[in-house]
Amino acid sequence: MKAQFAADLITKYNVNGARYTSYPTANVFHATDASQYVDQLQQVAPNKPLSLYVHVPFCATICYYCACNKINTGNRKHAEAYLDRLIEEMRLQATHLHGDHKVEQLHFGGGTPTFLDEAQFERVFAALNQHFQLIDADFRDYSIEIDPRALEPSRIEHLANLGFNRMSVGVQDFDPAVQVAVNRIQSEAETEAVVNAARANGFQSINVDLIYGLPLQSAAGFKRTIERVLKLDPDRISMYNYAHLPERFKTQRQIRSEDIPDANTKLKLMGSAIEMFNQAGYELVGMDHFAKNTDGLLQARANGTLHRNFQGYTTHGNCELIAMGVSAISKVGRAYAQNAKTLDEYYAAIDAGALATDRGYNLTDDDIVVADVIQQLMCTYELDVATFDRTHGIEFWRYFEHVWPTLTNMAAEGLLQFDEQHIHITPKGRFLIRNICMVFDAHVTPQTRGFSKTL
Ligand code: SF4
Numbered sequence: 001m002k003a004q005f006a007a008d009l010i011t012k013y014n015v016n017g018a019r020y021t022s023y024p025t026a027n028v029f030h031a032t033d034a035s036q037y038v039d040q041l042q043q044v045a046p047n048k049p050l051s052l053y054v055h056v057p058f059c060a061t062i063c064y065y066c067a068c069n070k071i072n073t074g075n076r077k078h079a080e081a082y083l084d085r086l087i088e089e090m091r092l093q094a095t096h097l098h099g100d101h102k103v104e105q106l107h108f109g110g111g112t113p114t115f116l117d118e119a120q121f122e123r124v125f126a127a128l129n130q131h132f133q134l135i136d137a138d139f140r141d142y143s144i145e146i147d148p149r150a151l152e153p154s155r156i157e158h159l160a161n162l163g164f165n166r167m168s169v170g171v172q173d174f175d176p177a178v179q180v181a182v183n184r185i186q187s188e189a190e191t192e193a194v195v196n197a198a199r200a201n202g203f204q205s206i207n208v209d210l211i212y213g214l215p216l217q218s219a220a221g222f223k224r225t226i227e228r229v230l231k232l233d234p235d236r237i238s239m240y241n242y243a244h245l246p247e248r249f250k251t252q253r254q255i256r257s258e259d260i261p262d263a264n265t266k267l268k269l270m271g272s273a274i275e276m277f278n279q280a281g282y283e284l285v286g287m288d289h290f291a292k293n294t295d296g297l298l299q300a301r302a303n304g305t306l307h308r309n310f311q312g313y314t315t316h317g318n319c320e321l322i323a324m325g326v327s328a329i330s331k332v333g334r335a336y337a338q339n340a341k342t343l344d345e346y347y348a349a350i351d352a353g354a355l356a357t358d359r360g361y362n363l364t365d366d367d368i369v370v371a372d373v374i375q376q377l378m379c380t381y382e383l384d385v386a387t388f389d390r391t392h393g394i395e396f397w398r399y400f401e402h403v404w405p406t407l408t409n410m411a412a413e414g415l416l417q418f419d420e421q422h423i424h425i426t427p428k429g430r431f432l433i434r435n436i437c438m439v440f441d442a443h444v445t446p447q448t449r450g451f452s453k454t455l
Helices: 007-012 035-042 077-094 118-131 155-162 176-182 188-200 219-232 250-254 263-279 296-303 343-351 365-380 385-392 401-412 430-440
Strands: 050-056 102-110 141-146 166-172 205-212 236-241 282-284 289-292 307-309 312-314 320-324 329-332 335-339 357-362 382-384 416-418 422-425
Touching (some): 035 329, 035 335, 035 357, 118 155, 166 188, 188 205, 188 219, 205 219, 219 263, 236 263, 289 296, 307 365, 365 385, 365 430, 401 430
Parallel strands (some): 050 102, 102 141, 205 236
Antiparallel strands (some): 416 422
16 A cells, blocks of 8 residues: 555654654663673674675765765865775774674765775775675675766766665755755756766666755745656655754754745655656655565565665665764674764874774663554564564563554554554655654654754
């Protein structure tokens, strides 16, 4: 059953909320050193596969909407000093692992990963191969975020030779007026050239990123963008809402508040995009992500192996997540560990021979129960109560008695159906999945709600 766009409910539930790429969300993490994380690393089972994340924070130009941790520089030499520490961090993390850990998933994010030149990529991969066990099996999921403005199509072959087989291409909007307003001038031709080169070099999956709610976006202009994106025929599409928070993110102060579309226009942007995705054969995967109905993510959702993590949705949920680089977040066993967010702090920790963890969180037994509820609802839209009770040794409705009245209200509005045996998210409720998950979140407060809204 396909997700159904219900404008009245989306408007009603348009509140700040988490995107649940982790539970609890990163704003619940507290100041800590690496000791608990190291403890969990040392306990990783001998054959446990890994998911590695590598953060490259540099961007040659800054897109005004961006809330990522990035450093604006045109000087490629800055990358050399960074790679010295990144490679040392790989060594430091790997020394705590024992056994045979195949890297099933690898993700390069940023910033702009392709800020690195070919020789710098070679250096990083030599270190990855030295300290971890990269694989070349087809089921590997080795992805990289691509900014077509920062990449000659000829470099795609080099990325494929390194082992990348998936990419996520930033587009956001092709409308020239919007591109000027957000300082991201990117032609359709350069985007298409990158996508074509990826196909020619055997990339198995291409994702395109879009944002709605950007300054000067109009229903007609965004419709043209979607038409052009669909012509590129990506396997997956991610579409995020722009959260305008200039008081929090300095670069967003370059955007004129009066150019931001109002809630009604955003609703139209979102609604018409979803309709076009549906007509083109894409289906909502969980939250913000759409995939062709032949895509592995939808198959994984059907067989219950879909997983959500900091990179979005994945079919490799069985992996321990080891993240490297400034601000990167690892999740191993019960421990979340986030590296220092500034280069100075990150460099100082690594130069002193220590991991750069400065925030983190250790999951309690209760967190593990709630995390599993949220994971199941975000990934499958279903929860079987008896199976859940067996897995966690609890009585679900006794444990979650406090959420029953809110779920009852949501059920009356058509977001979900539930009884003593199961919870089922209806097609109408799927676009509001995080609002439903927030009902179970034991950490949610006005301070930890996050900043993302639907509109
Ligand atoms: S959107 Fe990407 S390229 Fe633009 S500033 Fe942010 S990280 Fe850099």
